[in-house]
Amino acid sequence: xxxxxxxxxxxxxxxxxxxxxxxxxxxxxxxxxxxxxxxxxxxxxxxxxxxxxxxxxxxxxxxxxxxxxxxxxxxxxxxxxxxxxxxxxxxxxxxxxxxxxxxxxxxxxxxxxxxxxxxxxxxxxxxxxxxxxxxxxxxxxxxxxxxxxxxxxxxxxxxxxxxxxxxxxxxxxxxxxxxxxxxxxxxxxxxxxxxxx
Amino acid sequence: xxxxxxxxxxxxxxxxxxxxxxxxxxxxxxxxxxxxxxxxxxxxxxxxxxxxxxxxxxxxxxxxxxxxxxxxxxxxxxxxxxxxxxxxxxxxxxxxxxxxxxxxxxxxxxxxxxxxxxxxxxxxxxxxxxxxxxxxxxxxxxxxxxxxxxxxxxxxxxxxxxxxxxxxxxxxxxxxxxxxxxxxxxxxxxxxxxxxx
DNA sequence: CCTGTTTTATGATCCCAATCATATTCTCTC
DNA sequence: GAGAGAATATGATTGGGATCATAAAACAGG
Numbered sequence: 325x326x327x328x329x330x331x332x333x334x335x336x337x338x339x340x341x342x343x344x345x346x347x348x349x350x351x352x353x354x355x356x357x358x359x360x361x362x363x364x365x366x367x368x369x370x371x372x373x374x375x376x377x378x379x380x381x382x383x384x385x386x387x388x389x390x391x392x393x394x395x396x397x398x399x400x401x402x403x404x405x406x407x408x409x410x411x412x413x414x415x416x417x418x419x420x421x422x423x424x425x426x427x428x429x430x431x432x433x434x435x436x437x438x439x440x441x442x443x444x445x446x447x448x449x450x451x452x453x454x455x456x457x458x459x460x461x462x463x464x465x466x467x468x469x470x471x472x473x474x475x476x477x478x479x480x481x482x483x484x485x486x487x488x489x490x491x492x493x494x495x496x497x498x499x500x501x502x503x504x505x506x507x508x509x510x511x512x513x514x515x516x517x518x519x520x521x
Numbered sequence: 522x523x524x525x526x527x528x529x530x531x532x533x534x535x536x537x538x539x540x541x542x543x544x545x546x547x548x549x550x551x552x553x554x555x556x557x558x559x560x561x562x563x564x565x566x567x568x569x570x571x572x573x574x575x576x577x578x579x580x581x582x583x584x585x586x587x588x589x590x591x592x593x594x595x596x597x598x599x600x601x602x603x604x605x606x607x608x609x610x611x612x613x614x615x616x617x618x619x620x621x622x623x624x625x626x627x628x629x630x631x632x633x634x635x636x637x638x639x640x641x642x643x644x645x646x647x648x649x650x651x652x653x654x655x656x657x658x659x660x661x662x663x664x665x666x667x668x669x670x671x672x673x674x675x676x677x678x679x680x681x682x683x684x685x686x687x688x689x690x691x692x693x694x695x696x697x698x699x700x701x702x703x704x705x706x707x708x709x710x711x712x713x714x715x716x717x718x
Numbered sequence: 719c720c721t722g723t724t725t726t727a728t729g730a731t732c733c734c735a736a737t738c739a740t741a742t743t744c745t746c747t748c
Numbered sequence: 749g750a751g752a753g754a755a756t757a758t759g760a761t762t763g764g765g766a767t768c769a770t771a772a773a774a775c776a777g778g
Contacts, residue, residue, distance in 0.1 A: 369646045389656040391642070394635035423628070430627060431620070436635040438591035444641040445588070445597045449566045449574040452690025456765075465690045484725065493649025495766055500726060504536050517725070517774060653735075681755065695735055697756060714744065714755070 325385035325430055326359060326422075328412070334422045335413040341365075347389075347403040347411070354392035357419035360384050361454055363409025367401045368490070378490040381406070381467070390433065393419065443459065456502040459492040461511065463519050467491075482518035512518055522582035523556060523619075523626055525609070531619045533609040538562075544586075544600035544608070551589035551596055554616035557581050558608025563600045565687070575687040578603070578664065587630065590616065640666060650688060653699040656689040658708065661716070664688075679715035 325479040332338075338361055341347065350369060355381065360366075360382050361494040367388060367455075379401050382388045392399050393416055414422070415502075443466050450462045489499045503519060506512035513520045531537075535558055538544065544555065547566060555562075557579050564576040564585060576598050579585045589596050590613055611619070620627040640663050647659045664680075680688075686696045700716060703709035709716070 334552070337695075349599060371646070371651060377649055379642055379646065384614055391635040391638040394632050395639050396632075397639055400639055401646070424624065427624065427627075429620065430624075430631070434620075434627070434631050434634065435593075437638055438588040439594070439633065441588040441634055441638050441641065442592050442594055443604075444638065444645060445576055448641060448648060449568075449576065449598070451645060452574055479683050486725075494640050496726085497767080498765060499729085499730085501765095504727085619722085683755075692736060693756085694758085697736095698758085701757090 325389070326432070328361075330422075330426075330429070331359065331412045334414060335418045336414045338410055339413045340410050341405040341408070343405055343409075345405045345406050347405070348399055349402045350400060351398050354389060354397075355416055356389070357387065357393060357414040357416070358389050359387040359412045361410040361412055363405060363407045365403055365409055366406050367403050367409065369401050376490045377493060378487060380489075387433075387436065390437065394437075398513065417503075456492070456494055456498055457506055457511075460488060460499065460502055460506065463488065463491045464512075464519070468521070482515075482520065484518065488519060516517060523584070523629065525558075527623075527626070528556065528609045528611060532615045533611045535607055536610045538602040538605070540602055540604050540606075542602045544602070545596055546599045547597060548595050551586060551594075552613055553586070554584065554590060554611040554613070555586050555600075555649060556584040556609045558607040558609055560602060560604045562600055562606055562608065563603050564600050566598050573687045574690060575684060578684075579586050584630075584633065587634065591634075653689070653691055653695055654703055654708075656691065657685060657696065657699055657703065660685065660688045661709075678689075681715065685716060 341363075347365065348354075362384060364381055364383045365388060366381045366521065369377045370376065380388070389399065389403060391397075423433065447462065447466060452458055454462075485499045485503065486496050488494075488503070489496045492499070494502075501512060503512060507514050534684065538560070544696075545551075561579060562579045562585060564579070566574045566575065566576065577585070586596065586600060622631065644659065644663060647656055651659075681692050682696045682700065685691075685700070686693045689696070691699075700709060700711060704711050
């Protein structure tokens with residue numbers, strides 16, 4: 325998380341989005357740095373037959389979409405507001421200026437990327453070779469970790485089974501049956517409609 | 522890729538490993554920065570029933586293992602030499618010193634992480650929701666891209682079907698059948714024993 | 719409280735990659 | 749060029765998640 329005032333000093337704009345709005349689409353050039361000011365943003369892909377895969381869900385204080393900005397490639401996924409939300413938006417030039425003039429911020433960003441890479445590595449191996457129950461527990465761990473902004477939790481982790489399915493690459497029915505089983509074993513707390521832990 | 526002499530100036534050691542040697546193991550603390558000087562290193566996981574998953578294969582000029590160093594977490598995977606190899610090894614302190622005193626190098630590292638994150642994102646979505654043939658083609662694309670060091674190819678991409686299986690989370694037999702099919706369709710070149718493209 | 723929509727639930731069936739078993743081909747070395 | 753080990757090949761079977769179909773429960777909001 326980068327300090328709000330610092331962002332504003334470097335020319336950041338605070339941009340509002342309504343639930344369902346798209347911030348950018350897969351394949352577009354990366355033009356901006358984003359950090360969530362309020363609400364929640366998800367990044368996702370759709371494969372050819374329309375099945376969704378959620379790359380991540382970002383809430384207050386979390387930045388997203390930096391990799392393509394820094395790697396000079398197109399966006400690998402879409403970004404969409406899953407609630408009404410506001411984001412700080414910094415142009416690429418402004419962002420690079422911030423990095424070069426503020427080594428501490430640069431290091432923070434590097435650490436953020438490193439952390440995400442760390443969890444993605446775990447996720448890939450889990451998803452590719454584990455059974456549904458493991459995948460679900462891991463994704464939940466992951467979200468708990470990644471939702472930590474500077475050590476403090478910002479999250480709620482109230483996910484629908486559908487979202488859990490889209491995060492793990494499973495099907496809703498499979499997630500429902502797996503979470504049931506996990507709940508029975510006491511390895512997962514569920515609160516009526518949403519998945520906790 | 523960081524310039525060899527620069528690394529040496531900051532105290533890097535050139536360390537030799539024999540085929541099969543382990544550089545570090547999953548769960549250990551990250552103490553060093555590594556860049557391949559010669560040969561090839563793989564990073565991998567084993568799940569509970571011994572099935573291997575290869576996170577990546579690194580050859581000359583490529584660095585690996587930085588994320589846990591920067592994120593202050595344990596290694597998420599093992600590193601093992603898959604041929605006789607030499608690596609430049611820099612202690613964490615030396616590495617951080619290099620980053621802080623050399624912004625250009627820092628930016629380069631940030632870009633490298635960003636690029637890897639970009640490809641991991643693609644991989645996760647592919648692996649989680651695509652059929653074997655797609656997964657194989659994508660992994661190959663990925664290796665081709667990631668094997669580029671400063672724009673020029675360093676790679677060979679001669680993978681056994683077993684390695685391809687361990688990279689995609691599939692089984693050897695499945696990879697054999699899928700590559701056969703892809704070769705017939707002309708979407709993949711195979712040269713006797715190894716897989717090209 | 720009623721109504722419409724979203725989410726959860728559950729049974730039946732299908733399909734394809736995993737698994738098991740075995741054979742063949744390639745490659746390296748002595 | 750013979751023998752051993754690795755890698756590729758291929759058929760048969762199985763198993764578990766996907767898919768399909770339908771129902772019930774939870775929630776939102778007038």
